[in-house]
Ligand SMILES: Cc1cc2nc3c(=O)[nH]c(=O)nc-3n(C[C@H](O)[C@H](O)[C@H](O)COP(=O)(O)OP(=O)(O)OC[C@H]3O[C@@H](n4cnc5c(N)ncnc54)[C@H](O)[C@@H]3O)c2cc1C
Ligand code: HEM
C-alpha cells in the first residue's frame with residue numbers, strides 16, 4: 010500500500026529530506042486528506058493566515074470529530090492550563106505582555122543584548138571542552154547544552170536539575186508530533202504525566218524564588234507588579250514550562266541544522282571563518298532553508314474561510330507548513346539553494362503575527378555565536394555520517410546526533 | 421512612442437528634472453537609476469538640506485531620541501544627480517520644457533517630476549503668527565526651533581489643532597513634563613481622519629495623560645507682551661489660555677503656486693494626475709512628460725471608485741514616486757497604475773495607531789477585535805456595504821488581513837467571528853465623521869492574487 | 884554616521900530591532916517604535932544585525948556613503 014502524502018511527510022524514513030514531499034504538497038496549496046486537517050503549504054497563504062483573526066490558536070475551538078484529531082491536547086488541561094502559545098487575545102496578549110516585562114523592551118530593553126558576553130563565554134567553554142576532536146557528537150557537546158544552559162540561566166533554573174527536566178521536555182516535545190500511527194491516548198497520558206511532573210518541579214522552584222528573588226526571569230515573573238498585576242500561580246507554571254520547553258527543543262536543531270548545512274556547503278563555511286559577520290544573514294537564510302519548526306499544527310478556524318478556492322469550514326484544524334512555504338518558488342527564487350546572501354529573506358521560520366516567536370532574539374544570537382565560533386575554531390571539520398540520524402519528531406525536526414571529525418580545535 | 425527608439429534615447433541620454441528634494445523626490449531618483457536611467461538627473465529643492473525624513477520631527481526628535489538636524493534619509497543607492505538645493509523653482513514653461521529657478525537659472529527637461537509636497541498652514545493672522553513662541557511644524561528648522569523652545573522649559577504649551585501632528589506634539593510635550601493645552605474645533609482629536617467613535621478614545625487618551633483638552637472651540641486670537649512674546653490665546657468660548665509656546669497645527673497647504681499660469685492642472689488642492697501619476701493640464705488633457713508624486717499629487721484611486729485622493733502619507737509618497745519613475749521610462753502598455761492600499765501610522769501617548777484604506781470615506785464603523793476601553797482594538801470602516809478602511813490601536817499585526825479585505829471589496833459589516841470579538845463589536849455604528857464626503861456609486865475594482873507578480877485588478881461594472 | 888529610516892507602515896512592532904540594538908531602537912509602549920535616524924559608526928554592526936532580524940524588512944539602511952553635494956546657486 011502506498012502511503013498518503015501526509016503519512017509520507019510524517020513517516021520517519023523521510024525525515025532526513027522532506028523537501029521533495031513539500032514540493033508535492035505545494036501543488037495543492039490547501040490540501041486535505043479524508044477527515045484530516047487542512048494543510049496549507051504555500052508562502053503567501055501561510056503568511057496571510059498568520060494575520061487572519063478568523064483563526065484561533067486555541068484548539069478548544071475545534072468542533073465535532075476534529076475536536077481532538079490527533080490526540081494529546083485534551084489531556085493537558087488536567088495538568089496545567091494552556092500556555093499563551095495556545096491562547097487567543099485578550100488572554101494571549103496579556104500573558105505575553107507580562108512575560109515580556111522582564112525579558113524585553115519596553116521594560117527590559119537591555120536584557121538580551123546584555124547576555125552577549127555570557128553567550129560568548131558559554132559557547133567558548135563548550136567548544137574548549139570537546140572531548141575528542143577526531144570524533145564527537147555536536148548535538149551532545151554543543152548544540153544541546155548551549156541553549157539549555159542559556160535558558161536555565163535566564164529563567165533561574167539550576168543547571169544541575171537538567172537531567173530531570175530533560176526527560177519531561179523531550180516527552181512534551183514528542184507529544185507535539187502529530188504522528189498518526191502513535192497511540193494518541195497513550196501518548197496523551199505520558200505527556201500529561203510529564204507536564205504534571207514539570208509543573209510540580211517548577212512550583213517548588215517558584216515558591217523558593219518568591220522567598221529569595223534573584224534577577225532571573227522566574228523571580229521577576231513571580232514577584233511582578235506591572236500594570237497587569239501578577240500572574241496566577243497556574244499561569245506562571247504554564248508560562249515557565251512553555252519557555253523551558255521552547256528553549257530546549259528548538260535552538261538545538263537550528264544550530265545542528267546550521268552546522269550540517271555548512272558542512273554540506275564548504276565554501277560558505279570557509280567564508281564564515283573569515284567574516285564572522287556573515288553569521289547574521291546566514292542564520293536568517295537557515296531559518297528559511299532548514300527551519301526547526303517545520304509546521305504549526307494548532308490552528309483552528311473560527312469562521313468559514315475561503316482561501317485559494319477552498320472553503321475551510323468553521324471549527325476545522327489547520328496546519329501551516331512553514332518549511333514548505335519557505336521553499337515556495339513563487340516567493341523565493343531558486344528556493345532549494347542555500348544562499349546566505351539572499352536579499353529580502355522574509356522567512357516563516359519563527360512564525361508571524363501575534364504568536365511570532367517570543368524567544369526569537371535569543372535564538373538568533375545563540376545560533377549566530379555558535380556557528381561563527383564553530384566555523385572559526387574547528388580545524389578542517391568533516392561530516393562522519395551524511396545524512397545523520399534524525400529525531401522522530403516531524404514538527405520539531407532536527408538531527409538526533411551529528412558526528413563530526415576535525416583535526417583539532419583552534420584557540 | 422512604441423518601439424521607435426525614443427524611450428531608449430531618453431534612458432541613455434535624456435534629461436530628467438525632479439522638483440522637490442524630499443522623500444518622494446529622492447525615492448523617484450533612486451528608482452530612475454534602478455530602472456537603468458543613465459541620462460542627466462537634476463534635483464531641485466528649496467530647502468538647503470539633503471532629503472530628510474519628517475515623521476521623526478514630531479516624535480523621536482521632541483522626545484530627545486533623535487536630533488532635528490539628523491534625520492537625513494538613507495540612500496538606498498547612488499543617484500548620481502546634480503543637486504540644486506536651497507533654490508526654489510519659480511515657474512514652468514511647458515512648451516519649452518524648462519523649469520525656472522529663483523536664482524534666474526532655467527533647467528531644461530525631457531521628463532519632469534513634481535514632488536513639492538505641502539507646507540504647514542500658518543496662523544491666519546500674520547502679526548500674531550510672528551510673535552515669539554508661535555510656531556508651525558513641518559521642516560527640520562521648525563523642529564529644531566521647537567526643540568529649543570521646549571528645552572527652555574516653557575510653563576505652558578498650547579497646541580492649536582488636534583490632528584495627528586498636533587496630537588503627537590501634545591503627547592511628546594506631556595512626556596517631557598510640560599503643561600499642555602490642546603484646542604480643537606471638532607468634538608475630539610483625530611476626528612477628521614478617523615471619525616468620532618475613535619476620536620473619543622483619542623480624547624480620553626489625551627486627558628488621561630494630563631492634557632488640558634478643549635474641544636468644540638476655536639482659538640480666536642493670540643496675544644503677546646511688549647517684547648513681542650506670545651503670552652496667551654483667546655478661545656471662541658470666551659475663555660483664555662496662558663501659553664509661552666504656541667504650536668499651530670492646522671493642516672497643510674499644497675506647494676503649487678509656482679505652477680500657476682503654466683497651464684498645468686495645479687491648484688490649491690494639488691496637482692491632478694491620472695492613476696499612473698501623469699499630470700493633467702488645465703484643459704483636462706493628460707501630459708506625457710510631467711508627473712507628480714507625494715503629498716502634492718491628486719490621483720484617482722481604482723480601489724476607491726476612482727476618486728481623486730490626496731494623501732499626506734509617507735507610504736503614499738514612496739509608492740507614487742516609484743510608480744512615476746517607472747512610468748516615465750515605460751511604453752504606454754508597460755505603465756502601471758498606483759493601486760496600493762493607502763496606509764498610515766502615528767504614535768502618541770504610547771499607542772501605535774495605524775490605518776489602512778481610507779477610513780474617512782467610511783460611514784459606519786464596527787469594532788471587530790478588542791475593545792475601545794482597553795485601547796487595543798481594530799475598527800473596520802464600511803461604505804455602501806463594503807469594507808473601505810480599518811484602524812488599529814496597538815494591533816498592527818492584524819492589519820494585513822484588513823488590507824486584504826479592502827482589496828477584495830469584502831462585504832461590510834463583516835459577519836464572521838474573530839479572536840477577541842467583544843460585545844461592542846456586534847453591530848456597526850455611525851463612524852461619525854463631521855462631513856462625510858460621499859462619492860457617487862461607481863464600478864468596483866478589486867485586487868486578486870497574493871504574489872506580487874500575479875496581482876490583478878478586476879473590474880466589476882456598476883449595475 | 885549611518886543613516887537609517889524605518890518604514891513604519893511595514894513595521895509590525897516585533898521589537899527584534901529593539902532587542903538587538905537597544906542603543907538605536909526603542910519601543911515606546913508595546914508596539915510603537917522610536918529610533919535614532921543617524922547611528923554612530925560604532926553601532927553599525929549591531930544596527931545591521933537588527934536590520935537583518937526585522938521579520939518584515941522595514942529598516943532601511945544607507946547603501947552608499949557619498950553625501951549629496953549641495954550645489955546651491957551655481958551649476
Ligand atoms: C511632523 C510630521 C510628522 C509626520 N508623521 C507622519 C507619520 O507618522 N506617518 C505618515 O504616514 N506620514 C507622516 N508625515 C507625512 C510625511 O512626512 C509626508 O507624507 C512626506 O514627507 C511627503 O513627502 P513629499 O516628498 O511628497 O513632500 P515633502 O516632504 O513635503 O517635500 C516637498 C519638498 O519640496 C520642497 N519644495 C516646495 N516647493 C518647492 C519649489 N517651488 N521649489 C523647490 N522645492 C520646493 C519643500 O520645501 C520640500 O522640501 C509627517 C509629516 C510631518 C511634517
Ligand atoms: C531557533 C529556535 C526557535 C524557533 C525556530 C522557534 C519557532 C517558533 C515558532 C514558529 C513559533 C510560532 C508558533 C505559532 O505560531 O503557533 C514560536 C512561538 C514561540 N516561541 Fe519560539 N522558536 C525558537 C526558539 C525559542 C526560544 C529560545 C524560546 C524561549 C526563550 C521560544 C519561545 C517561544 C514562545 C513562548 C512562543 C509562543 C509565542 C506566542 O504564542 O505568542 N522560542 N517559536
Ligand code: SF4
Pocket residue numbers: 889893894895896897898899900901908916936937938939940941942
Ligand atoms: S524589528 Fe522590524 S517590525 Fe520589529 S519593531 Fe523593529 S522595525 Fe518594526
